Amino acid sequence: MSTASANPDWVLPDRGRVGMFSLFASESAIFVIFIVAYLFYAGKSVSGPTASVLHLPVLLTVCLLSSSWTIHRAVAGLRRGEVGSFAGFWVATIVLGAVFLGGTALEWRHLIHDEGLTIRTNLFGTTYYSLVGLHAFHVTVGLIALATVALLTAGGHVKREHAARVDLLGLYWHFVDVVWIAVFLVVYVVGR
Amino acid sequence: MATTDVGWIDAGTRPRPLVDRLHEWVTTVDHKRLGLLYVGYGLLFLVIGGIEATILRLQLVRPHNGFVSPQVFNQMFTMHGTTMIFFVAMPIVFGFANYLVPLMIGARDMAFPRLNAFSFWLTAFSGLFLYFSFVGGFGLYGAGTAPDVGWFAYAPLTAKTFSPGHSTDYWTLALLVSGFGSIGTAINIIATILSMRCPGMTLGKMPLLVWLNLVMAGLVILAVSPLTAAQIMLLVDRYLGGHFFDTQAGGSAVLWMHFFWVFGHPEVYVLVLPAFAFASEIIPVFSRKAMFGYPVMVAATVAIGFISMSVWAHHMFTVGMTAAGNTFFVLTTMAIAVPTGIKIFNWLATMWGGKIYFKAPMLFCIAFLFQFLVAGLTGVMMSSAPFDWQLGNSYFVVAHFHYVIVGGILFCIFAAFYYWYPKVTGRMYSETLAKAHFWLFVIGFHLTFDSMHVPGLLGMPRRIYTYEPGRGWDTWHLVTTIGVAFQAAGVLAFVFNLVRSYVRGRPAGSDPWDAWTLEWSTTSPPPEYNYASVPVVKSRRPLWDLKHPEDPDWKYE
Numbered sequence: 250m251s252t253a254s255a256n257p258d259w260v261l262p263d264r265g266r267v268g269m270f271s272l273f274a275s276e277s278a279i280f281v282i283f284i285v286a287y288l289f290y291a292g293k294s295v296s297g298p299t300a301s302v303l304h305l306p307v308l309l310t311v312c313l314l315s316s317s318w319t320i321h322r323a324v325a326g327l328r329r330g331e332v333g334s335f336a337g338f339w340v341a342t343i344v345l346g347a348v349f350l351g352g353t354a355l356e357w358r359h360l361i362h363d364e365g366l367t368i369r370t371n372l373f374g375t376t377y378y379s380l381v382g383l384h385a386f387h388v389t390v391g392l393i394a395l396a397t398v399a400l401l402t403a404g405g406h407v408k409r410e411h412a413a414r415v416d417l418l419g420l421y422w423h424f425v426d427v428v429w430i431a432v433f434l435v436v437y438v439v440g441r
Numbered sequence: 442m443a444t445t446d447v448g449w450i451d452a453g454t455r456p457r458p459l460v461d462r463l464h465e466w467v468t469t470v471d472h473k474r475l476g477l478l479y480v481g482y483g484l485l486f487l488v489i490g491g492i493e494a495t496i497l498r499l500q501l502v503r504p505h506n507g508f509v510s511p512q513v514f515n516q517m518f519t520m521h522g523t524t525m526i527f528f529v530a531m532p533i534v535f536g537f538a539n540y541l542v543p544l545m546i547g548a549r550d551m552a553f554p555r556l557n558a559f560s561f562w563l564t565a566f567s568g569l570f571l572y573f574s575f576v577g578g579f580g581l582y583g584a585g586t587a588p589d590v591g592w593f594a595y596a597p598l599t600a601k602t603f604s605p606g607h608s609t610d611y612w613t614l615a616l617l618v619s620g621f622g623s624i625g626t627a628i629n630i631i632a633t634i635l636s637m638r639c640p641g642m643t644l645g646k647m648p649l650l651v652w653l654n655l656v657m658a659g660l661v662i663l664a665v666s667p668l669t670a671a672q673i674m675l676l677v678d679r680y681l682g683g684h685f686f687d688t689q690a691g692g693s694a695v696l697w698m699h700f701f702w703v704f705g706h707p708e709v710y711v712l713v714l715p716a717f718a719f720a721s722e723i724i725p726v727f728s729r730k731a732m733f734g735y736p737v738m739v740a741a742t743v744a745i746g747f748i749s750m751s752v753w754a755h756h757m758f759t760v761g762m763t764a765a766g767n768t769f770f771v772l773t774t775m776a777i778a779v780p781t782g783i784k785i786f787n788w789l790a791t792m793w794g795g796k797i798y799f800k801a802p803m804l805f806c807i808a809f810l811f812q813f814l815v816a817g818l819t820g821v822m823m824s825s826a827p828f829d830w831q832l833g834n835s836y837f838v839v840a841h842f843h844y845v846i847v848g849g850i851l852f853c854i855f856a857a858f859y860y861w862y863p864k865v866t867g868r869m870y871s872e873t874l875a876k877a878h879f880w881l882f883v884i885g886f887h888l889t890f891d892s893m894h895v896p897g898l899l900g901m902p903r904r905i906y907t908y909e910p911g912r913g914w915d916t917w918h919l920v921t922t923i924g925v926a927f928q929a930a931g932v933l934a935f936v937f938n939l940v941r942s943y944v945r946g947r948p949a950g951s952d953p954w955d956a957w958t959l960e961w962s963t964t965s966p967p968p969e970y971n972y973a974s975v976p977v978v979k980s981r982r983p984l985w986d987l988k989h990p991e992d993p994d995w996k997y998e
Binding site: 267 | 552553556624627628629631632633635636637638640641659662663665666667669670671673674677678681682683684685690691692693696700703
């Protein structure tokens, strides 16, 4: 053992990224349990509407998936120090996320009012609203975080040196997108 | 914990007001203080959980006993189990990880100090919340006080129909919140170990304690998250009228069992890996030999981590699974004994030919080796599905897992307390009191948990509040309860030793055991910044290299 001097060869992974990926592992485990419950109960409802009342949310899916591209462009812009480009793509991400969330709200309104499906109607209602709702909750948390950064940007507080931190938020947003692909496949493609 | 001893705030001046010092503890983000808070919190609940166990044992001391009512008995075994796992074992394990991991890897603090404090307070408040059920359960909406559905809370017992009032809600919410705390700490431990190691400490040069805590944290993430998901589902059922575990609407009680044990079995390894970690640090130092087979130990640990994710349904043999399901879980459960056995042989090989010092930490580790072996053997017995059909849900199972948790995990935790006490407080504990603690506890442990196996073999189911005389159970229960008195006396000696030595113990110096890992190179107790300059290591035993420059380890590793 000796004392450390400047040690340029000693590079370890960024703690923010390690923490974020650990969080994804945990979140994935949570989603897996909800997906298992959804598949386990698929077609087992004893009464009420079933998965056949669902419509493919293609437009919403396109919105959410393209928001991954916009947030990627936003962070790339900040890395180059182009705060204007960052702000533009960042706001576009928020708009796309909000459209997705609004679309989910309309879909649920249709299911509740027109189809009479609530979380207590039957097993399909319970598992559907829980799984899609858990994902929507994650989108909501992401939107709040994105909006906070947008407000900070408007106040002129976000600069090039914050690119690595903003990138962590981008990682989270990508993760929420990937989870949506899984939820979409399970609920709207396989389970319908 | 007087801050004046530590010397980071104007040592020599007048001690600051108590309110100031308390405020420092409440608002701290220092990993050592949070570690001590975790451990102190765990010890407090250890006493509470111990009192609950004593109530259970007094009720069972003779047939037709009326010490407590059946309702209270149900609450006591539920609260005893929940408390001991979530509010004793987990906090103590996290506390040691918090305190030791940054010191052992030469870091200033954990990767996310504020997340660390947040996680601790989540755990702390969820424990208080659980115990508030004793008074709050009455007052709010009538029926029910403390949870009484058992620590694994099988459906449909937890449904609104069968569990009115709010007692089950207290259980669910407390575990949900403490689960968030556990996940936060696990993320923190992983990020600390992967991103904060001092120069030179490659993964292959980390102390074994750090390796085992890394695997433990990974298991927490993969095990506690499913529990969190299941608790959310239970809340949806109870508050929003969902049907996840509602058997009357087509829901499945067996699904809850799967979800709970997907958490429940890896949880055993979450608790036992840190116990292994303590043994892996203590046994080499008191045998004066380097750890035998370091790479194999690491490999066995990772293997245990993987296999432990695939054994959960051995808790469900008696439920009735398919032949293929039974076979799979029998084989995986038997397979996990292999890496565990490798570890036991490695510890024995470390002691073999060493110069063994029988100090208190080593005594507890040796008892752990023997008792954990026995616990593992009864585990292998029950991994066989037909044997489990006979003894599942019997007192034999209760004896088996207490042998693991008390005889294995708790013994190692006591060893760790004595081993690191000089580092944390700067003072030596009393070896006489520690030996008294050891012998009282060993005698009490064997009286209680050896004899507990027999009523199980004679057909006694678990969780019954009383029994008929003349079934051959009476004497065994009497002996079991007598053992509790020895264990309680041992714990009393332990607590008295901790308190007395803090005031009157002789100064320990920075390295009382002539040990080899980094934490012994800084002062006792360590300063707030841990190391004045960042250490650089070249081998697994950096202090050996420092003490023996003529024959350093890095020449051979």
